[in-house]
Amino acid sequence: MSEREVLELLRENARYSTADIARMTDLEEDEVEAAIEELEAAGVVRGYQAVVDWDKLEDERVRAEVELNVRLDRETGYDDIAERLARFPQVTALRLVSGDYDFDMEVEGDSIREVSQFISEKVAPVPEITQTVTHYVMTSYKENGIELGDGEDDERLSVSP
Amino acid sequence: MTFDLSERVQTVPPSGIRRFFEIAEERDDVISLGVGEPDFATPWAARDAAITSLEQGRTSYTANRGKRELREAIADYVADRFGLGYDPDEEIIVTAGASEAVDLAFRAFVDPGDTVAIAQPSYISYEPGVIFAGGEVRSVPTKEEDDFRLTVEGLEEAGADEADMLVLCYPNNPTGAIMTADDLEPIAEFAREHDLTVLSDEIYAELTYDGHEHTSIASFEGMRERTIVFNGFSKAHAMTGLRLGYALGPAEAIHAMNKIHQYTMLSAPTTAQHAALEALDSCENDVREMVNQYDRRRQFVLSRFREIGMDVFEAKGAFYCFPEVPEGFTAEEFAEAVLHEQGVAVVPGDVFGAGGEGHLRISYATGLEDLREALARIEAFVEEHA
Numbered sequence: 001m002s003e004r005e006v007l008e009l010l011r012e013n014a015r016y017s018t019a020d021i022a023r024m025t026d027l028e029e030d031e032v033e034a035a036i037e038e039l040e041a042a043g044v045v046r047g048y049q050a051v052v053d054w055d056k057l058e059d060e061r062v063r064a065e066v067e068l069n070v071r072l073d074r075e076t077g078y079d080d081i082a083e084r085l086a087r088f089p090q091v092t093a094l095r096l097v098s099g100d101y102d103f104d105m106e107v108e109g110d111s112i113r114e115v116s117q118f119i120s121e122k123v124a125p126v127p128e129i130t131q132t133v134t135h136y137v138m139t140s141y142k143e144n145g146i147e148l149g150d151g152e153d154d155e156r157l158s159v160s161p
Numbered sequence: 162m163t164f165d166l167s168e169r170v171q172t173v174p175p176s177g178i179r180r181f182f183e184i185a186e187e188r189d190d191v192i193s194l195g196v197g198e199p200d201f202a203t204p205w206a207a208r209d210a211a212i213t214s215l216e217q218g219r220t221s222y223t224a225n226r227g228k229r230e231l232r233e234a235i236a237d238y239v240a241d242r243f244g245l246g247y248d249p250d251e252e253i254i255v256t257a258g259a260s261e262a263v264d265l266a267f268r269a270f271v272d273p274g275d276t277v278a279i280a281q282p283s284y285i286s287y288e289p290g291v292i293f294a295g296g297e298v299r300s301v302p303t304k305e306e307d308d309f310r311l312t313v314e315g316l317e318e319a320g321a322d323e324a325d326m327l328v329l330c331y332p333n334n335p336t337g338a339i340m341t342a343d344d345l346e347p348i349a350e351f352a353r354e355h356d357l358t359v360l361s362d363e364i365y366a367e368l369t370y371d372g373h374e375h376t377s378i379a380s381f382e383g384m385r386e387r388t389i390v391f392n393g394f395s396k397a398h399a400m401t402g403l404r405l406g407y408a409l410g411p412a413e414a415i416h417a418m419n420k421i422h423q424y425t426m427l428s429a430p431t432t433a434q435h436a437a438l439e440a441l442d443s444c445e446n447d448v449r450e451m452v453n454q455y456d457r458r459r460q461f462v463l464s465r466f467r468e469i470g471m472d473v474f475e476a477k478g479a480f481y482c483f484p485e486v487p488e489g490f491t492a493e494e495f496a497e498a499v500l501h502e503q504g505v506a507v508v509p510g511d512v513f514g515a516g517g518e519g520h521l522r523i524s525y526a527t528g529l530e531d532l533r534e535a536l537a538r539i540e541a542f543v544e545e546h547a
């Protein structure tokens with residue numbers, strides 16, 4: 001169970017030190033390290049990334065959500081198509097979903113032109129793909145559970161009963 | 162001319178918390194471990210319900226005792242959570258914070274000259290409340306060696322057997338102490354034997370850790386008829402500013418409290434009642450998540466004090482811990498010096514009454530980043546003065 005607890009804390013903040021995780025739990029520091037190693041070795045934890053508010057940066061970052069519809073045949077399943085798409089570095093997330101379309105794909109690039117070109121030249125021509133609908137992200141309000149607004153100031157009295 | 166203040170008001174000294182607040186407010190680099198309220202915002206569903214109620218124009222008074230629906234929800238909640246049975250029509254009153262309920266109880270049950278025993282250290286409002294009601298306070302100190310639990314020996318030493326009333330607050334502000342069922346049993350026995358009315362402030366009931374579940378003293382045999390339980394939404398549901406609490410007790414007692422309430426408050430804030438109803442309806446998971454966060458911080462803070470070399474007992478409730486100040490300082494000296502030299506605000510334990518001297522109230526209702534920085538500053542302070 002220690003792995004579960006450590007995982008929860010890493011999901012909250014992957015930069016907690018192992019010493020701090022140990023302080024927050026009943027675990028010793030070396031147990032925390034072992035749990036993290038185990039999570040990584042088992043492929044449960046696949047990486048650690050920063051949650052970025054792109055609006056706060058000068059340089060433009062274009063992101064799009066793309067709905068994909070596909071037609072399967074005897075030789076080609078969802079996994080085959082997914083594997084092929086996922087290899088493109090422009091694709092940042094790819095999920096098979098229920099509902100009106102099949103895949104939900106997130107794409108990133110430096111410009112609208114670059115992203116459009118990627119969709120029209122690399123994605124749309126894939127023979128099994130029958131339709132793409134591209135939604136450019138205009139503003140992001142929440143990423144990975146973190147609200148991107150200006151946040152609320154702590155208005156509490158500094159000392160209270 | 163000087164205004165003619167009542168003697169009761171003049172008897173009550175200015176609050177020791179206020180003084181530290183004023184110093185802390187003067188600087189802008191202070192990290193405060195002195196805050197007695199959650200750092201979380203009220204769960205969104207509850208806020209949303211409050212907004213909706215405003216949009217629908219539900220801004221009139223409610224029944225004196227609170228919306229019937231809310232009283233029913235409270236009855237279900239306390240039955241479910243603490244095994245307490247109270248009739249929503251006769252035995253529950255919704256108030257403007259638990260604070261109001263505590264005041265109502267003192268005014269409804271204390272006659273001039275009555276003695277009210279208060280287990281201390283404890284929340285700072287009880288003593289003035291007794292004095293405003295014309296009663297006399299008998300402090301019952303609790304001790305670090307008992308993990309700040311109230312004991313029968315403590316009650317006897319303080320002469321609480323002669324009192325008319327006993328005030329308890331567990332999980333405790335400021336110590337973070339809890340009382341288990343086994344700890345409460347002899348206290349209940351003592352109250353029955355000496356015919357004490359018991360006022361039990363259980364506002365931190367949801368905030369217990371380490372597998373402990375809160376037990377109410379009202380759940381012991383022969384206690385329901387002599388106990389008033391206070392609870393509210395400020396702590397567990399992070400609703401301090403909405404001002405909503407409640408009292409549970411026998412019909413006769415609640416009726417007496419309502420008599421004062423109907424003339425002085427009329428009814429508790431309506432918008433807050435809508436929020437509270439939603440809080441009980443759908444915010445159980447939010448509460449659990451907040452408790453989870455407090456527990457991590459609790460363990461973090463206790464670990465850090467031990468690393469720093471300050472003695473601290475294993476607090477298991479509320480969001481406070483109560484370390485001992487190192488030798489060579491009184492609590493007040495330490496608190497003042499660490500605020501001036503390191504910009505960390507803490508509250509000296511003696512402002513919470515007997516038994517608090519030599520200790521600091523540390524609130525961990527603050528984000529981990531701030532806790533980490535504040536503890537590093539305290540560590541630097543202790544090293545420098547060792």
Ligand SMILES: Cc1ncc(COP(=O)(O)O)c(C=O)c1O
Pocket residue numbers: 161197198257258259260261284330334362364392393394395401404405406
């Ligand atoms: C033990 C205790 N009781 C009551 C209160 C006041 O609660 P309310 O906001 O419901 O008036 C507090 C607040 O700090 C408290 O610590």
